[in-house]
Structure formats: C-alpha cells, structure tokens
Amino acid sequence: MSDSYKTQLAELLSSAQTNLREDRHEFARADLLQAVKLAEKHFGPHSSEADEALRPLMELHFQYDEVDAGFGCFEKIDHNYELRKNQTHERVYFYNDVAVIFGNKRNNVEAYKLLNRALTLSEKIAREHVKVRVHTLINLGYYHFRDDRYAECIRFLQEGLQESKAVKPHPAAEYAKAAIILARALFETKVSAEIVIPLLEHALPVISSLSHTPTENTGIGYNTLGIIYYRAGRHHDARYAFNKAGSALEFCQPSSKHYLSHSYSWSADNEIKLGNTQRAESLVRKALEICVELYPEHDPAIVNAKLGVTDFLIPRGHYTESATLLEEVIESIETRNGKDDPNLQRHCNNLGFIYANLERFPLAEGILRRAQKLSLQNNPPQPCPYITKNFGLMYQKMGYNAKAIIEYKKARKLFVELHGSEHSMISFIDNALIECSENA
Amino acid sequence: MPTNPTDIKAFLDQRQLKYSHEKGSNKFQSGFTTDNYLNAGGKNMFTFNIFCEDDGEIVRIIAPNLFSVPPQSKAKRKAVVWQTLHQVNWNCRLVTFEYDINDGEIRALYNIPLGDSSLGLQQLMNGIYSMPSALDQYAPDIVRAIEFGIPMEGHREYANRFEKFIKAWTPPVA
Numbered sequence: 001m002s003d004s005y006k007t008q009l010a011e012l013l014s015s016a017q018t019n020l021r022e023d024r025h026e027f028a029r030a031d032l033l034q035a036v037k038l039a040e041k042h043f044g045p046h047s048s049e050a051d052e053a054l055r056p057l058m059e060l061h062f063q064y065d066e067v068d069a070g071f072g073c074f075e076k077i078d079h080n081y082e083l084r085k086n087q088t089h090e091r092v093y094f095y096n097d098v099a100v101i102f103g104n105k106r107n108n109v110e111a112y113k114l115l116n117r118a119l120t121l122s123e124k125i126a127r128e129h130v131k132v133r134v135h136t137l138i139n140l141g142y143y144h145f146r147d148d149r150y151a152e153c154i155r156f157l158q159e160g161l162q163e164s165k166a167v168k169p170h171p172a173a174e175y176a177k178a179a180i181i182l183a184r185a186l187f188e189t190k191v192s193a194e195i196v197i198p199l200l201e202h203a204l205p206v207i208s209s210l211s212h213t214p215t216e217n218t219g220i221g222y223n224t225l226g227i228i229y230y231r232a233g234r235h236h237d238a239r240y241a242f243n244k245a246g247s248a249l250e251f252c253q254p255s256s257k258h259y260l261s262h263s264y265s266w267s268a269d270n271e272i273k274l275g276n277t278q279r280a281e282s283l284v285r286k287a288l289e290i291c292v293e294l295y296p297e298h299d300p301a302i303v304n305a306k307l308g309v310t311d312f313l314i315p316r317g318h319y320t321e322s323a324t325l326l327e328e329v330i331e332s333i334e335t336r337n338g339k340d341d342p343n344l345q346r347h348c349n350n351l352g353f354i355y356a357n358l359e360r361f362p363l364a365e366g367i368l369r370r371a372q373k374l375s376l377q378n379n380p381p382q383p384c385p386y387i388t389k390n391f392g393l394m395y396q397k398m399g400y401n402a403k404a405i406i407e408y409k410k411a412r413k414l415f416v417e418l419h420g421s422e423h424s425m426i427s428f429i430d431n432a433l434i435e436c437s438e439n440a
Numbered sequence: 441m442p443t444n445p446t447d448i449k450a451f452l453d454q455r456q457l458k459y460s461h462e463k464g465s466n467k468f469q470s471g472f473t474t475d476n477y478l479n480a481g482g483k484n485m486f487t488f489n490i491f492c493e494d495d496g497e498i499v500r501i502i503a504p505n506l507f508s509v510p511p512q513s514k515a516k517r518k519a520v521v522w523q524t525l526h527q528v529n530w531n532c533r534l535v536t537f538e539y540d541i542n543d544g545e546i547r548a549l550y551n552i553p554l555g556d557s558s559l560g561l562q563q564l565m566n567g568i569y570s571m572p573s574a575l576d577q578y579a580p581d582i583v584r585a586i587e588f589g590i591p592m593e594g595h596r597e598y599a600n601r602f603e604k605f606i607k608a609w610t611p612p613v614a
Contacts, residue, residue, distance in 0.1 A: 158611035165607050172599035175606060186612070195612040202605040205598040209531070214577070236588070243476045243580035250475055250576060278482055286475070 005042040032057040046080045062101050089129035092118045115140045134164045138178045150185040157182040176206035180221040193228045200225040216256045219248030223263040235273045242267035261290040265308050284308045298332035319354045326351040345374040349387045356394040364394045385414035401440040408433050441496040443559035451561045466492040472572045477579040499552040501567045509544035509586050517589050524585035524592040528578045535574040
C-alpha cells in the first residue's frame with residue numbers, strides 16, 4: 001500500500017516539475033499542494049516524504065514572492081529536521097539552499113539570517129561534517145563579497161578554505177571558485193600581488209577547464225590576474241590573462257559586458273607596452289563600442305571609453321577623430337556636471353592642443369582660454385603649464401613667433417617650479433624656443 | 441546527391457555572408473573577424489573554406505594556417521602543442537584543431553557528414569559560426585603553448601594541483 005502512495009507522490013512531484021519547467025506554475029502549485037496533502041496523510045506530517053513535497057512548494061512560494069506561505073513551509077521542514085536529530089548536516093544544507101533563494105531575490109537580510117543560523121548549527125557538527133561547514137562559510141563569503149564587504153568576505157573565505165583541507169574527496173571546482181572570489185576581495189583591499197597571484201594561478205584553470213561555457217567569475221578572475229601581471233611588468237603573462245578574460249566574458253550574459261569593456265581597456269594598455277599598437281587600437285575601440293551599446297548617451301563610462309580612445313589617438317597624431325571625441329566628452333561632462341566642472345580643464349586643454357595642430361586657430365584660442373579660466377577657478381588658482389605651453393604651440397603654428405616665445409618661456413618657468421627641471425616637457429619647450437628664435 | 445555547391449551558395453546568400461566562389465568549383469572562401477584570435481599579420485580575422493566533397497556526401501569547413509609552429513622547434517615544444525590541441529579538441533568537441541608536424545601548420549576543421557541526408561541551413565551555419573567562437577575561446581591557450589611551451593592540461597590535473605596548493609596554503613590576512 002505504502003509503495004502505491006510513494007508512486008503517486010513521485011508522479012505528482014514529477015508532474016509539478018514538468019509544469020514548472022514549462023512555466024505553468026499554477027498547475028505546478030496544484031500538484032504540489034496535492035503532494036503535500038498525500039504525504040502528510042499517508043506518511044505522517046513529520047516524514048521525510050512530507051518534506052520532499054514541502055520543499056518545492058516552499059521554493060515556488062518564494063519564487064513568486066509569497067513570503068508568508070514560503071516561511072510556513074520552511075518552518076514545517078525546519079521543525080521536521082529538528083525532530084530528526086541525526087540530520088543536522090542536512091538541515092544546515094537546507095538553510096544554505098534557502099539562503100541562496102533569498103540571495104537570488106536580492107533579499108540579503110533573510111539570506112544572512114539563514115546563513116548565520118547555518119553557521120551556528122554547523123559548529124556543533126564541524127568534526128563529522130566539515131564539508132557542510134565549509135559550504136556555509138563559503139556562501140557567507142560570497143554574500144559579503146556581493147555587498148562589497150571585503151573584510152568579512154576575506155574572513156569567511158579564508159576560514160572556509162582553511163577548513164576545506166580536511167574535506168575528502170576535495171571538491172576542487174567549488175573551492176577554486178571560492179579561491180577566485182577570495183583573490184578578488186584581496187585585490188580590492190590592495191593586498192600584495194604575491195598573495196593574490198598564486199591563488200588565481202591555481203584556481204582559474206580548475207574552473208576554465210571544467211566548464212565549456214565560461215563564467216563571469218572566471219572572466220573577472222582572469223582580468224584581475226591580468227591587471228596584477230601588468231602592474232608587475234609581466235606583459236606576456238598579462239596578455240594571456242586578458243585574452244582568457246576576454247574569451248570568458250564574451251560568452252557571458254549581456255549584464256557582464258561592462259566587465260568586458262573594462263578588460264579590453266586594460267588589455268589595450270598592455271598591448272601598447274608590448275608594442276602592438278594595432279591590437280591596442282582595436283581593443284580601445286571595442287571597449288567604446290560596448291559602452292555605447294550599454295549606457296545612456298552621456299554616461300561617465302562612455303566618457304571614460306572615449307578618453308581611452310583619444311589617449312591612444314593623440315600621441316599617434318590622429319587629430320581629426322580625437323577632436324570629435326573630445327568635443328563629445330566635453331558636451332557629456334557639461335550635460336552631467338555643468339560648465340564649471342574642474343575636469344573640463346584637462347579636456348579643454350587637450351582639445352586646444354588638437355585644434356592648434358589641425359590649424360583651427362580661432363577654435364584653439366577659444367578653448368584654451370576656457371581651460372585657462374577653469375584653471376584659475378581652482379582654489380588656490382593654479383596656472384597650468386600645459387595650457388601655457390599649448391598657447392605657445394598655437395602661436396608658433398600661426399607664425400607669431402615672438403608671442404610663442406613669451407608663452408613658451410612662461411610655460412618653462414611653470415614646469416620647472418611645479419615639476420622640476422627634468423620634466424619631459426622642458427626639452428620639448430627648449431626645442432620649440434630654438435625653432436621660434438630661428439624663425440622670428 | 442545529398443548536397444551540392446548550389447545548395448551551399450543558396451544558404452550563404454540567405455544568411456548574407458560574404459564569400460568568393462568560382463563557378464563550377466566545389467570550394468567557397470569566406471572569413472570572419474575575431475575578438476581574441478590574431479592572424480599571422482596581427483589582425484583580428486581568419487579565413488575559411490567550405491568544400492563540398494565525395495559527391496556531396498560530406499561538407500568540410502576548413503580554416504587553414506591559423507597558427508604556425510616553427511618547424512625547427514624542439515620536440516618538447518611540439519609535444520606541448522600536441523597536448524594542448526588534444527585538450528582543446530577534448531573540450532571543444534565540434535571543431536577539431538589539426539597540427540601538421542611537417543610544416544607546423546595548425547588548422548581548424550568542421551566536418552558535416554551527410555551520408556544520404558540533405559544539408560540543412562542550420563547545420564551549415566552551426567559549422568561556420570562554431571569556428572570563430574572556438575578560435576576566440578582557445579586561441580590564448582594555443583598561442584601560449586606555441587610561444588612559451590606551457591601546455592593546456594585536463595581538469596583533473598588542475599584540480600589535483602589546486603588541492604595540493606590549498607593543503608599547503610596559509611591564510612594571508614590575520
């Protein structure tokens with residue numbers, strides 16, 4: 001007789017699953033309610049069969065924000081675990097699973113409550129069931145990481161990984177994922193590269209060799225490794241890491257695309273260090289394309305990506321395109337922050353430099369005067385040597401050598417005062433002064 | 441005949457793919473831009489050929505000369521490249537990377553064996569589009585094997601190494 005009820009229960013649960021998969025959640029709800037009733041009647045309200053039916057019903061309630069009904073199921077299951085004393089470790093897993101449901105719904109208050117309950121409970125069984133304790137510590141680490149609480153994240157993940165040494169067999173993929181998050185948290189808190197590199201170097205290949213579809217965590221992990229290699233001057237290693245980051249993030253959800261743009265910008269800087277300017281240019285342009293696709297018109301991310309492209313184009317003398325981009329950058333900053341934003345000084349000055357080189361002198365003079373005015377709005381007012389140098393350049397290009405000499409001399413004096421006589425601009429100005437004197 | 445160049449041409453036209461094809465030939469040539477992969481000229485692109493062979497019973501998509509291992513490379517380096525391609529093929533499944541040990545050419549291959557069934561649009565497009573995605577995903581590992589002799593290994597090796605590392609690891613932050 002009991003077997004026939006078991007079969008009926010299994011059929012109801014299977015039908016509910018099919019209905020859930022096909023988004024017929026009202027049918028699924030009916031199946032599950034019937035399953036709970038059947039299990040409670042024939043196996044008892046505290047039976048594991050009752051739990052088996054209650055659990056998907058609870059998940060369904062939480063999924064559709066029926067929080068009270070969900071907690072009703074939760075309390076029943078929890079009470080049943082309490083009665084079955086030898087299933088404490090399963091109870092801890094249960095708390096973890098429900099915490100993940102809350103986490104996915106961004107209800108972090110409930111997620112933390114459950115994880116803390118799980119942690120307290122897991123302490124009592126840590127010796128026999130270390131795996132579930134590690135699982136809880138790692139989950140806590142993830143949630144703190146997601147909320148940018150890096151110190152707590154580091155504490156939980158370190159403890160989790162430390163205790164994971166006793167877990168046999170060692171679920172490498174789960175712990176490698178935790179190690180990547182730990183490394184990212186350590187990186188965010190500026191912990192030294194020697195500590196972060198080995199964690200990432202050992203953990204990342206575990207994950208990237210496992211999944212055929214790379215994950216966001218892997219992509220960001222490789223990008224972090226790339227940045228660390230880049231800063232350490234290991235540019236070939238950085239290229240590999242950035243390429244792995246790019247290939248992982250390419251396959252991720254559109255919501256991860258901003259990481260891809262970030263990674264391309266870093267990768268472009270690295271390619272410049274490796275002398276591959278063609279690749280660098282393609283990367284900064286791709287970073288900009290992604291930002292334009294993702295963000296509204298005047299978003300700071302687009303501004304930064306455009307500046308990334310101009311930083312690349314200006315030293316290579318591609319002035320026409322740089323002028324257009326900088327005009328757009330200035331317009332965006334003005335729209336967002338007003339015409340007196342102090343950041344405009346640098347961009348107006350750069351645009352003045354470009355206009356001077358394009359021999360669009362009235363525009364150059366206007367924008368350099370604006371840059372100068374902005375520099376004098378600083379507290380205390382600070383004359384900018386670059387602006388003065390660009391006035392010199394403009395006059396020189398216009399053929400007004402006497403005026404150019406005056407500006408260059410003023411700029412030279414300012415550079416020496418502010419940056420010392422070894423500054424790279426000094427030799428540029430000295431050469432320009434010689435040219436102007438010869439042509440005067 | 442299960443398929444013929446006319447079918448393939450119609451599918452490529454339907455998807456508005458750019459290609460070159462000489463009338464009467466069984467070969468189509470096309471190319472894609474890539475995100476990660478760089479060709480020998482340092483550009484983000486590669487070319488591939490589609491062949492209609494064996495009386496239309498098999499369609500082969502071949503991307504030749506993707507990478508090159510200098511023929512004078514030492515045996516150890518060649519072995520590392522072999523191992524890496526083996527691992528890539530294991531992970532990748534659909535696209536196969538082949539290494540000609542004589543001249544060092546590495547190419548990618550996608551076969552569509554038709555037998556007595558006809559070629560479908562989706563079938564052909566799956567083959568074509570799996571090429572750039574496989575290349576972008578695995579190019580960093582293949583290049584690292586060729587240039588630095590660092591092999592791509594299997595998941596188990598990486599997992600064992602990670603386990604050993606964690607066992608010897610001390611939490612860095614007190």
